[in-house]
Amino acid sequence: MSKCQAWLSPPNFSDTRERSAELREESTAAWIFDEPQYETWLEKVSQATSLQNQRKFGSNTLWISGMFIIGK
Amino acid sequence: MDLRYVHHWEVNSVINPSKGNPGSGKTILASSIIDKLEEQEALKRNEHQICYFFFKYDSPIANTAAAAYKAILAQILWRSRHDKDLIDRFVFIMANKSEGQLAASPAVLLELLQLCLDSNSTLILDGIDEWYVHSESTPIVLKMKGIMGKYALRAPFIPFVIYFLTPKPSTARITTLSFARYSRSLLHALRAFYY
Numbered sequence: 001m002s003k004c005q006a007w008l009s010p011p012n013f014s015d016t017r018e019r020s021a022e023l024r025e026e027s028t029a030a031w032i033f034d035e036p037q038y039e040t041w042l043e044k045v046s047q048a049t050s051l052q053n054q055r056k057f058g059s060n061t062l063w064i065s066g067m068f069i070i071g072k
Numbered sequence: 073m074d075l076r077y078v079h080h081w082e083v084n085s086v087i088n089p090s091k092g093n094p095g096s097g098k099t100i101l102a103s104s105i106i107d108k109l110e111e112q113e114a115l116k117r118n119e120h121q122i123c124y125f126f127f128k129y130d131s132p133i134a135n136t137a138a139a140a141y142k143a144i145l146a147q148i149l150w151r152s153r154h155d156k157d158l159i160d161r162f163v164f165i166m167a168n169k170s171e172g173q174l175a176a177s178p179a180v181l182l183e184l185l186q187l188c189l190d191s192n193s194t195l196i197l198d199g200i201d202e203w204y205v206h207s208e209s210t211p212i213v214l215k216m217k218g219i220m221g222k223y224a225l226r227a228p229f230i231p232f233v234i235y236f237l238t239p240k241p242s243t244a245r246i247t248t249l250s251f252a253r254y255s256r257s258l259l260h261a262l263r264a265f266y267y
Contacts, residue, residue: 001149001153001159003163003166004149004159004162004163004166005146005149007166007174007175007176008142008145008146008149008176008181009142009175009176010139010142010143010145010146011131011133011134011139011142011143013124013125013126013134013143013146013147016099016103016126016128016198017103017106017124017126020099020100020102020103020104021103021107023100024100024103024104029100029101029104029105030104032101032104032105033108042109042112045109045115045120045194046112046114046115046118064098064101
């Protein structure tokens with residue numbers, strides 16, 4: 001296991017997530033969980049086995065894009 | 073905007089980055105989704121695995137596709153540390169494909185990803201347009217081929233993925249309208265590539 005980890009040598013990936021959790025105020029991002037597109041997507045994820053033969057980059061992908069540029 | 077296969081909606085409302093951390097709105101959104109998904113009982117029952125990566129335009133070690141592959145595989149490896157079958161796959165690939173190289177190459181990483189990801193996996197990738205800003209000049213649609221195209225062609229399943237698209241810092245002054253055009257052209261290009 002440790003040999004595999006050394007071979008992978010991943011970059012530190014959890015720091016951004018941890019920092020975001022610290023900065024996040026309660027319900028900051030809660031709106032997204034009420035979006036119909038999110039709910040539809042989550043339903044598909046929960047029933048993943050029904051999509052086993054789906055090979056394409058399809059409706060199991062949820063795209064979110066936006067202007068989050070305050071301060072940038 | 074409604075693309076035939078791709079759920080996409082544009083979020084033009086500005087999320088206020090809490091406590092003044094510049095530009096953290098979409099990252100906070102991504103991390104909220106990761107937390108929420110990990111709490112979902114339905115996903116826990118299926119032993120669904122959630123993997124993530126945050127691309128950072130200003131970090132040479134976190135703005136490449138290989139960095140994402142490594143981080144995702146490290147998460148899978150850690151969660152499956154008691155799964156002998158999966159560890160054996162890693163060891164086999166390490167022993168047979170690495171050609172003695174001490175660090176994993178992107179091609180080998182992709183092969184491992186194909187072995188480890190299935191339809192019970194969700195990938196959350198934050199800031200996909202940040203990953204090639206410095207080191208890679210290949211258009212993003214071609215870079216996408218690296219992380220998704222091989223699954224589409226060869227793997228039995230493809231994982232669920234969320235991408236977050238945001239303007240690069242150099243384009244931070246673009247207007248809402250031009251950003252809408254930017255995301256639309258990117259998604260059209262992706263769609264043309266995959267269908």
